[in-house]
Amino acid sequence: MSAVYLNVKCAACGLRIRTTTDYYVLKNRVWNKAMTGKATGKNNGLCDGVDGQLHIVCVEKRLGRELRQRDFEPDIPLNLGFMGFDYRKFEP
Numbered sequence: 218m219s220a221v222y223l224n225v226k227c228a229a230c231g232l233r234i235r236t237t238t239d240y241y242v243l244k245n246r247v248w249n250k251a252m253t254g255k256a257t258g259k260n261n262g263l264c265d266g267v268d269g270q271l272h273i274v275c276v277e278k279r280l281g282r283e284l285r286q287r288d289f290e291p292d293i294p295l296n297l298g299f300m301g302f303d304y305r306k307f308e309p
């Protein structure tokens with residue numbers, strides 16, 4: 218599969234986001250911690266987070282740890298291979 222890039226840049230490094238590896242939804246508390254430094258927000262909604270995109274490696278740098286499958290929202294198409302990324306195949 219050829220790489221598909223979004224016209225969206227990572228809020229941390231400024232490089233473009235690739236759908237197959239870096240287009241995903243984290244649980245709000247994890248996402249908000251990466252974006253704002255505070256683990257706020259509900260853990261069950263998709264509209265409660267802070268807008269933006271980050272590469273997975275950039276999230277991990279900001280959090281100071283590797284992501285795990287349980288950090289991703291489990292039941293939405295974006296995390297289930299709809300655009301290429303599949304959290305079920307994600308390994309730290």
Ligand SMILES: [Zn+2]
Nearest residue numbers: 227230272275
């Ligand atoms: Zn980045």
